[in-house]
Amino acid sequence: MIHTWDALKTLALSLDLPNVETAVSWGNENLKAHGKMWTWWSPYVDAAIFKGSIEEREMLMEADPDTFILHPHYAKHGLLLVAAGRIDEGWAEARLRQTWRDMAPKRFLKEWDARHGGT
Structure with missing residues (x-):
């Protein structure tokens, strides 16, 4: 189970997905994917x-x-809030991967899928 932002950030960055960056919005750290807030x-x-x-x-x-x-x-x-200490790592990983794909520009995703077999 994930209990903190640091643990969630570590999980998200460990997915090694391109176009992901650490940012600060409204004074709070977040992760952006494809230039948009991701988690x-x-x-x-x-x-x-x-x-x-x-x-x-x-x-x-x-x-x-x-x-x-x-x-x-x-x-x-349309945001999902998941209480600290109740965040299942498998659920979080699947959610992050799907959201990353949903946020990706179509042309980028087509090229990514061609290089990585659609994963």
Whole structure:
């Protein structure tokens, strides 16, 4: 289980995906992929933030309200907040890889998949 931003950042960077960089937005460190915020730790609640959709967040919160939480600051955004200490590494890795792919420009992703067999 992941308990801290440092642990999440270490996992994300260990995926060795291109176009990922450490950045600071609104005074808080985050990771960007393809120039867009990819994952970060909430300054409002002890939780990691992943991209998703409002519908997915609602489903996950209903299924596991101790793991998937919400702070009012994020209510209007399609973001998934996962409580510290309840972040499964396998889930986080799969989420980060999928989000990285979803954020990639189509031409880049086509070339990446051709070189790496679609992974």
